Amino acid sequence: xxxxxxxxxxxxxxxxxxxxxxxxxxxxxxxxxxxxxxxxxxxxxxxxxxxxxxxxxxxxxxxxxxxxxxxxxxxxxxxxxxxxxxxxxxxxxxxxxxxxxxxxxxxxxxxxxxxxxxxxxxxxxxxxxxxxxxxxxxxxxxxxxxxxxxxxxxxxxxxxxxxxxxxxxxxxxxxxxxxxxxxxxxxxxxxxxxxxxxxxxxxxxxxxxxxxxxxxxxxxxxxxxxxxxxxxxxxxxxxxxxxxxxxxxxxxxxxxxxxxxxxxxxxxxxxxxxxxxxxxxxxxxxxxxxxxxxxxxxxxxxxxxxxxxxxxxxxxxxxxxxxxxxxxxxxxxxxxxxxxxxxxxxxxxxxxxxxxxxxxxxxxxxxxxxxxxxxxxxxxxxxxxxxxxxxxxxxxxxxxxxxxxxxxxxxxxxxxxxxxxxxxxxxxxxxxxxxxxxxxxxxxxxxxxxxxxxxxxxxxxxxxxxxxxxxxxxxxxxxxxxxx
Amino acid sequence: xxxxxxxxxxxxxxxxxxxxxxxxxxxxxxxxxxxxxxxxxxxxxxxxxxxxxxxxxxxxxxxxxxxxxxxxxxxxxxxxxxxxxxxxxxxxxxx
Numbered sequence: 224x225x226x227x228x229x230x231x232x233x234x235x236x237x238x239x240x241x242x243x244x245x246x247x248x249x250x251x252x253x254x255x256x257x258x259x260x261x262x263x264x265x266x267x268x269x270x271x272x273x274x275x276x277x278x279x280x281x282x283x284x285x286x287x288x289x290x291x292x293x294x295x296x297x298x299x300x301x302x303x304x305x306x307x308x309x310x311x312x313x314x315x316x317x318x319x320x321x322x323x324x325x326x327x328x329x330x331x332x333x334x335x336x337x338x339x340x341x342x343x344x345x346x347x348x349x350x351x352x353x354x355x356x357x358x359x360x361x362x363x364x365x366x367x368x369x370x371x372x373x374x375x376x377x378x379x380x381x382x383x384x385x386x387x388x389x390x391x392x393x394x395x396x397x398x399x400x401x402x403x404x405x406x407x408x409x410x411x412x413x414x415x416x417x418x419x420x421x422x423x424x425x426x427x428x429x430x431x432x433x434x435x436x437x438x439x440x441x442x443x444x445x446x447x448x449x450x451x452x453x454x455x456x457x458x459x460x461x462x463x464x465x466x467x468x469x470x471x472x473x474x475x476x477x478x479x480x481x482x483x484x485x486x487x488x489x490x491x492x493x494x495x496x497x498x499x500x501x502x503x504x505x506x507x508x509x510x511x512x513x514x515x516x517x518x519x520x521x522x523x524x525x526x527x528x529x530x531x532x533x534x535x536x537x538x539x540x541x542x543x544x545x546x547x548x549x550x551x552x553x554x555x556x557x558x559x560x561x562x563x564x565x566x567x568x569x570x571x572x573x574x575x576x577x578x579x580x581x582x583x584x585x586x587x588x589x590x591x592x593x594x595x596x597x598x599x600x601x602x603x604x605x606x607x608x609x610x611x612x613x614x615x616x617x618x619x620x621x622x623x624x625x626x627x628x629x630x631x632x633x634x635x636x637x638x639x640x641x642x643x644x645x646x647x648x649x650x651x652x653x654x655x656x657x658x659x660x661x662x663x664x665x666x667x668x669x670x671x672x673x674x675x676x677x678x679x680x681x682x683x684x685x686x687x688x689x690x691x692x693x694x695x696x697x698x699x700x701x702x703x704x705x706x707x
Numbered sequence: 708x709x710x711x712x713x714x715x716x717x718x719x720x721x722x723x724x725x726x727x728x729x730x731x732x733x734x735x736x737x738x739x740x741x742x743x744x745x746x747x748x749x750x751x752x753x754x755x756x757x758x759x760x761x762x763x764x765x766x767x768x769x770x771x772x773x774x775x776x777x778x779x780x781x782x783x784x785x786x787x788x789x790x791x792x793x794x795x796x797x798x799x800x801x802x
Contacts, residue, residue: 251773257777265793266780274783286772307760314723316797321723329760363800373794376783501721506760511767 226394227435230467234435237606238443239392239454239464242427243405245415247290247382248358254281254324259381260656261421266376272378275319280509283308286381288513290414291331291356292523294384297408298351299333300457302520308356308510311502317361317374325385327504330355331513337388337408338532340550349401350389359383378422382420384415385530389442390429395456402426402452403554411556425450428483430462432470441466442476446490453672458483462490489600490592534559542572548580557594558584561601568605570612578608583620598632599625607635620644620691647693650701653685656693657701671706710738 228235255272272279276538294525295302302640309327332354359607361379362373382586386405392398405425409415416423444460444466463482466476481490529537535549544552553561556577566575583604587597607624610616614641616624627638639645660681661668671677678699713740719726726734730802784790789797 251774251776256770256773260772264780266783266795267793268777269783270776271783272776282770283767284772285769288769301802312721316795316800358711364794365799367794368791368796368799370799371789371796371797372793372799373791375794486758503721508761509765510761511765512760512768 226433226576228463228467230471231401232471233468235432235463235467236435237393237395237459238390239394239397239398239459240390240429240433241388242429243386243388243399243402244359244427245294245384245386245405245409245417246609247285247287247356247384248413249290249382250382250388251284252380253284253287253356253382255380255397256282257380261423263377265373267327268377269379273319274322276544281324281505281507283510283620284382284511285578287356288331288515289523290382291354291384292520293334293412293527294336294386294409294414294517295332295354296520296524297414298332298335298337298354298386298405300354301333301502302515303329303331303333304520305329306513308332308365308507309504310507311357311504312364313502315360316372317376317379317391319361319376320328321378323358324507325357325358325543327363327646329512337401337404339397339404340399341412343672344395347397348390348619349391349397350391352387354384354386357383357385373528373677384409390431390443398428398459399452399456402455405554407554411531411557412527421540422450426455428458428462430459430466432463432466441470442478444476444478444490444540445480447480447493449483453542454483457485458487458490461488463518465490477604494537500644528700531556531559531614539577542566544573544576548576548584551580552585553577553593561594561597561603564601565605565608568602568606571608574611575605578604578625582625586625590629599628600632603628603632605635610639614646614648614694615639616644616646617691617695621696633693647689648697653689653701654705655673655699656685656699657681657705659689661705668706675706678706681706710735710742716737 226237228237247253247259250260251257252273255270257270257273258268272281292302306326307329309326310322311327312322314321330353334353335351337349337351339349340346344438350625359378359381361374363374363375365372367373392401409424410417410516413631415611419425426449428446428449430446431441433439433441437538444462445546446462449455449458449502462481469476480493482493483490531553535546535553538544538549538552539546553559562576562579565579566572569575583597583599588593592598607621607628624638624644625637628635664684667677667680671681681702682695684697685693685702686695712735715726715731715734780793784793789795789796790798
């Protein structure tokens with residue numbers, strides 16, 4: 224869905240492209256043997272290569288290439304058997320080499336496509352231009368000293384995948400959905416942990432605007448290093464609105480790198496990166512071309528788990544789930560695997576989906592818990608649903624039992640037993656209660672003969688007398704017979 | 708292709724190399740000569756030659772993913788002009 228910006232002189236549309244940076248999951252760094260892990264003491268995970276001591280040479284980590292190829296395959300992208308590392312030259316305090324080893328005209332992964340789910344239930348395809356492998360930079364810490372910045376090189380040299388989209392995105396919502404989809408995919412295949420709070424995933428956002436109907440692209444700006452989906456959306460809206468205002472007042476957009484300031488809700492020119500687009504790429508003379516063969520690619524292919532889109536299709540086709548439930552369940556790998564465990568233990572998969580999506584996710588959200596800390600085990604939830612399926616308890620009672628399970632982590636059968644919640648399915652017992660209700664309420668009996676809809680009142684009375692334990696279907700059937 | 712004094716200034720700035728104005732002409736001439744040689748090479752027909760990324764006609768050997776380095780932060784910052792708590796420290800760089 225294209226979002227329109229209403230200007231004073233007409234309607235404008237946004238053209239957006241995202242560069243997503245995803246840190247590769249590997250033991251050691253891309254070009255050195257020091258650890259790629261997060262959270263170590265300052266400069267603990269640093270070798271002479273990472274700190275760019277003279278004479279140190281890079282050696283490519285096979286695992287990083289493997290993870291990039293796996294990710295490329297998961298994005299349905301072309302894998303390039305030959306790729307070349309290049310130097311991207313710029314100066315910054317947290318880049319000791321004075322250049323980043325990256326890939327320019329020969330990346331490891333070429334064109335691909337990602338399908339995104341939008342809020343209105345539609346899907347859209349966003350093209351991937353390329354995925355290349357590069358080194359992450361170190362980290363600057365600015366809040367430790369009034370005049371100094373502290374540099375920690377632990378992150379320097381960790382493998383990154385930069386996933387570049389085509390300018391196919393037309394709204395902030397689409398940008399958010401695209402980023403989230405990439406996050407879902409890399410988390411499914413374990414090529415990146417996707418944890419934004421640690422900076423494992425971040426995005427550069429390219430935005431331009433043009434009048435609706437115009438086929439030419441406007442001049443774009445780039446907002447760098449945005450670290451949350453909410454900020455990505457905000458930055459897009461702020462930047463597109465700024466551009467429309469300038470253009471409507473007869474101004475021109477400078478192609479430049481801008482900084483998004485979430486606190487002030489504005490974007491502004493990054494002065495230090497004036498020459499940021501003059502990176503003077505050239506093949507890194509310390510490295511030879513990386514060449515991979517079919518066997519390597521096939522091994523990567525075989526290592527991939529079921530991908531979210533395929534899983535969603537399977538849930539819809541095999542389990543009869545709605546597209547919405549399917550999308551919600553597969554959006555997170557752990558949620559999907561929880562649901563699959565529940566579904567494997569019950570007959571009615573749709574009922575299982577309802578319970579997981581509405582009751583369980585609802586309760587988790589309310590309690591601000593992650594699925595990992597869920598107090599209800601998947602097999603226990605399956606057992607609860609089975610109790611509904613075999614008429615031991617009603618759906619309504621099941622909700623009470625579930626609330627108890629969530630609090631106490633007890634087994635559903637134990638709770639049903641302890642609280643005496645077992646459904647009354649004995650015809651004689653239900654008939655007895657119905658008879659009592661009928662004798663006690665002659666006026667209502669007279670009324671229901673005129674208006675059969677009032678039977679609901681009798682159902683309510685019977686349920687009240689049995690504390691909700693009577694089988695509702697049986698109550699309805701028997702009442703209909705007796706009140707005929 | 709011609710290379711001007713301004714081009715030299717720009718490249719010098721991007722490379723963080725200080726060049727005195729007195730030397731500017733000399734550098735421009737030197738680079739111009741290198742570019743002249745490149746243009747001469749450009750006259751060769753290379754239609755059927757695959758571009759090489761490295762003069763060594765080899766393939767990169769990939770290393771196994773093992774941790775065998777790191778763990779010596781004191782040594783890493785040992786030669787730094789200024790350090791605190793094993794961080795490198797620099798004049799504040801903040802946008």
